[in-house]
Amino acid sequence: MEQILRVGIIGAGAIASTHAEAIRHIPGLKLVGAARRNMDKCREFARQYRCKPYQSWEDMLEDGLDIAVVALPHYLHFEAAMAAIEKGCHVMLEKPAAMDLDQCRAITAAAQKAGRKVMVADIAYHLPGVIKAREIISSGRMGKFIMGSMINYRFYFAKDRPSWFLEKQKAGGGMLFNLGVHRMAVVRSVVPEEEMVVKASVGFFRQGCEVEGNGMIFIGYPDGTAVVLEECGYLEAPEELNKGMHFTFENGILGDVAGRLWISDKKGNVERPKLSPSLPGGVYQPLYEEMLSAIREDRDPWPGIVQGAKDVRVILAAYESARTGQQVELRGPKWEISL
Numbered sequence: 001m002e003q004i005l006r007v008g009i010i011g012a013g014a015i016a017s018t019h020a021e022a023i024r025h026i027p028g029l030k031l032v033g034a035a036r037r038n039m040d041k042c043r044e045f046a047r048q049y050r051c052k053p054y055q056s057w058e059d060m061l062e063d064g065l066d067i068a069v070v071a072l073p074h075y076l077h078f079e080a081a082m083a084a085i086e087k088g089c090h091v092m093l094e095k096p097a098a099m100d101l102d103q104c105r106a107i108t109a110a111a112q113k114a115g116r117k118v119m120v121a122d123i124a125y126h127l128p129g130v131i132k133a134r135e136i137i138s139s140g141r142m143g144k145f146i147m148g149s150m151i152n153y154r155f156y157f158a159k160d161r162p163s164w165f166l167e168k169q170k171a172g173g174g175m176l177f178n179l180g181v182h183r184m185a186v187v188r189s190v191v192p193e194e195e196m197v198v199k200a201s202v203g204f205f206r207q208g209c210e211v212e213g214n215g216m217i218f219i220g221y222p223d224g225t226a227v228v229l230e231e232c233g234y235l236e237a238p239e240e241l242n243k244g245m246h247f248t249f250e251n252g253i254l255g256d257v258a259g260r261l262w263i264s265d266k267k268g269n270v271e272r273p274k275l276s277p278s279l280p281g282g283v284y285q286p287l288y289e290e291m292l293s294a295i296r297e298d299r300d301p302w303p304g305i306v307q308g309a310k311d312v313r314v315i316l317a318a319y320e321s322a323r324t325g326q327q328v329e330l331r332g333p334k335w336e337i338s339l
Contacts, residue, residue, distance in 0.1 A: 002028060002296070003028075004028060004029065004030050005028060005029050005030070005066035005067055005292065005295070006030055006032045006064065006065050006066045006067070007023050007029050007030065007031050007032065007065065007066065007067045007068075007069060007092075008031070008032060008033035008034065008035070008051075008054075008057075008060045008061075008065040008067075008068055008069065009031070009033070009034040009035065009069040009071055010035050010057040010060070010068055010069060010070050010071060010072060010080050010084070011035065011036065011057075011069075011070065011071035011072035011073075011076075011080075011094075012034040012035060012036040012041070012042050012045045012046075012053075012071075013036065013071065013162075014162075015071050015094065016034065016036075016045060016069075016071050017045070017048075017049075018282060018283070018284050019069050019071060019092070019121075019284055020034075020045075020048075020049040020051075021281050021282045021284070021285075022281040022282055022283075022284035022285040022287065022288045023281075023288055024049065024281070025279070025280050025281030025285055026281070026285070026288045026289060026292060028292050028296075029067070029288060029292060031049055031050075031051045032051055032052060032065070033046075033051050033052045033053075033054055033060045033063065033065070034046055034049070034051050034052075034053060034054065034060075035053075035054040035055065035056060035057035035059075035060045036053075036054075036055070037055060039053065039055045042054070042055065057080060057083075058083065061083060061084060061087045061089065062087075065084070065087070065089050066089065066090065067089060067090045067091070067092060067295075068080070068081075068084035068087075068089040068090070068091050068092070069091075069092045069094075069121075070084065070091060070092070070093045070094055071094045071121075072094075073162075073164045073170055073171070074096060074098075074099060074170065074171050074172045074177075074178075075099055075164075075169065075170045075171070075172070077093060077094065077096075077097065077098050077099070077103075078098050078099065078103040078106070078107065081093055081098075081107050081118065082106065082107065082110055085107070085110045085111055085114050085116050085118070086110070086114070088114065088116070089116065090116050090117040090118070090119075090291070090295055091107075091111070091116065091117070091118045091119070092119050092121050092287070092288070092291060093107075093118055093119065093120050093121060093305070093308065094120075094121045095120055095121060095122045095181050095182070095185075095308060095311070096177055096178070096181045096308070096311070096312050096315070097120050097305060097308030097309055097311075097312055098308075098309075098312065099172045100172075100312075100316065101309060101312065101313060101316065101334075101335070101337070104305060104308065104309035104312065104337070105309070105337070107305055108305050108306065108309070111305065117291065117294050117295055117300070117301050117304070118301075118304060118305040119287065119290065119291045119294070119301035119302075119303065119304060119305075120303045120304065120305060120307060120308030120311075121284065121287055122181065122182060122185045122303055122307075122311070123182075123283045123284060123286075123287065124182045124183075124185035124186050124189070124258060125185050125189055125302060125303045125307070126283075126286035126287060126290065127186075127258050127283075128261075128275035128276040129256065129257050129258055129259055129260065129261035129275055130186055130189045130190070130257055130258060131276070132261055132273055132275055132276075133189070133190055133247075133254050133257045133261060134189055134190070136254070136263065136273075137190065137192070137249075137254075141251065142249035142250070142251050142252060142254065143249050143250035143251040144249060144250045145191055145192060145193070145225055145247070145248075145249055146225060146248045146249060146250060147225055147226055147227065147247075147248050148187065148190065148191060148226075148227040148228075148246065148247040148248065149227065149228045149229075149230075149244065149245070149246060150183050150186065150187065150227070150228075150229050150230070150244070150245045151241060151242055151244035151245065152179065152180075152183060152229075152230065152231050152232070152242055153232045153233075153235070153236070153237035153241055153242055154179065154232075154233055154236075155233060155234070155235060155236050156174065156175050156178075156179070156213055156233025157206055157209070157213065157233065157234070165178065165211070166209055166210060166211055167210055167211075168210040168211055171211055173211055173212060173315065173319065174209075174211025174212040174213055174233070175211075175212055175213050175214060175215065175231050175232070175233040176202065176212060176215045176217070176231055176315050176318060176319075177211075177312075177315050179231065179233075180215065180217070180229065180231050180315050180318075181308075181311040181312060181315060182258075183229050183231070184229075184310075184311040184314050184315070185303065185307075185311055186245070186257055186258050187219065187227050187229070188307065188310060188311065190247050190254065190257060191221065191225075191227060191247070193221035193222060193223060193225065194221070194222070195219050195220075195221065195310075195313075195314055195330055196220055196221055196222050196329065196330060196331075197219070197220040197327050197328065197329050197330065198217060198218070198219055198220075198314055198317035198318055198321055198327070198328045198330065199217075199218040199220075199321050199327040199328070200215055200216060200217040200218065200317075200318035200319075200321040200322045201215065201216050201322055202214070202215040202318065202319060202322035203215065205234060206234065213232070213233040213234050214231060214232040214233060214234065215229075215230075215231050215318060215322070216228065216229070216230055216231075217229040217231075217314070217315075217318045219314060227247075230244075243255070243256050243259065245257055245258060245259075251265065251266060252264050252265045252266055260272065260275070261273060261275060290302060306337055306338070309337045310337055313330065313335060313337065314330075317330060317335065
């Protein structure tokens with residue numbers, strides 16, 4: 001009989017329930033603890049999910065976990081992930097993986113040295129449409145990639161958004177750093193080439209706000225192909241606009257990849273392939289299934305810390321491009337991910 005792995009959530013805030021719902025639908029996992037500074041809210045969460053409440057995540061690590069879920073504000077990811085690895089935990093790390101590439105490299109090195117798995121909790125890699133798109137592309141049916149485009153409009157400055165999201169030092173960035181990494185996860189799942197250059201414009205049109213609310217990112221590849229990302233967080237927009245996501249190949253187009261995937265052939269005939277049904281544990285269930293498999297099979301999970309770092313890299317390069325007005329080449333030690 002295989003061991004039941006003990007899971008603890010570091011940061012029992014808004015996203016924690018999504019993790020907890022997924023965990024309790026995986027037979028090989030058991031949620032044993034949750035930590036949050038606000039002890040009243042932590043106790044309420046713990047009662048709902050039948051686990052032990054902690055005010056200190058350090059105390060929870062001392063009690064022993066197999067998997068630590070890091071669901072803290074962005075600027076605290078690094079400290080908690082490193083501490084969890086040091087205590088012998090595998091880590092489910094919320095996106096963005098870390099504040100910069102040095103932190104990503106340090107987490108990677110620590111995990112390799114300790115023999116622990118680090119998975120980035122980006123659902124975009126495991127969305128049914130994305131998985132099906134990868135299968136279709138891998139089959140060779142679509143032929144050579146030509147170009148792609150993704151549009152995302154979502155009001156970013158809602159009153160209920162925690163204030164730290166709007167502080168550059170704590171959040172790392174705004175619309176691009178927090179949500180743009182999801183788009184990069186889709187792009188990197190679909191486009192077979194590795195990103196080579198980034199050119200971007202970034203806007204700060206929200207008066208008095210430290211983080212950006214919009215951006216346009218051009219991503220170029222070694223074979224001359226490209227993807228353009230459009231992100232805007234200042235206003236709500238018709239849902240139809242966000243379905244502008246499409247990737248063009250020599251034999252047709254893949255559209256609405258992160259939603260209800262459609263395929264158009266050269267003559268414009270549209271096919272809507274059957275996708276996997278929703279899971280009872282919600283959108284994070286595939287992430288925990290993958291994490292558990294990776295641990296049991298002693299392999300890297302998908303997406304691992306390297307994938308998460310590459311998603312962050314493009315956003316950081318976009319910030320640099322916008323600041324300097326220059327195209328950024330993802331070459332050299334500054335942008336290297338591998339150790």
